[in-house]
Amino acid sequence: KCCNLTFEKCDTRVFRLLDIAYDAGRAGGILPTVMNAANEIAVFRFLKGGMGFLDIERTVDHVYNAFKGRNTDTDLSLDLILDADRESRIMAKEYLSKWE
Numbered sequence: 001k002c003c004n005l006t007f008e009k010c011d012t013r014v015f016r017l018l019d020i021a022y023d024a025g026r027a028g029g030i031l032p033t034v035m036n037a038a039n040e041i042a043v044f045r046f047l048k049g050g051m052g053f054l055d056i057e058r059t060v061d062h063v064y065n066a067f068k069g070r071n072t073d074t075d076l077s078l079d080l081i082l083d084a085d086r087e088s089r090i091m092a093k094e095y096l097s098k099w100e
Contacts, residue, residue: 016057020064029071030084031064037088038063045096055096063091 012019017039024031042059045051067088 017060020060024064027068027071029076030081031067031071033081033084034067034088035060035064037085038092041089041092042096051096059092059095062095063088066091 010018012022020035024035038060039056042051042056045059046053046056067084
């Protein structure tokens, strides 16, 4: 006997990080890297017990919005991606340090 699965459209007002991920995917450039790096820092801090679950979203949103104006698809290189990853992680840590 098998179960039937049903899928509904996700409410991106409730699950804001999904909306940010979709936006990063559409925008391309460095934004997927920025979103991922900030998310990794925030989730790591959450798992260590250093912040609340909703602070993950706040952190990613803060870092992501800081980089939106800097996004470019032209001349996207490995160095640019690595720099964006490093800067995003630093910015996320600085943002989270305000709540310590």
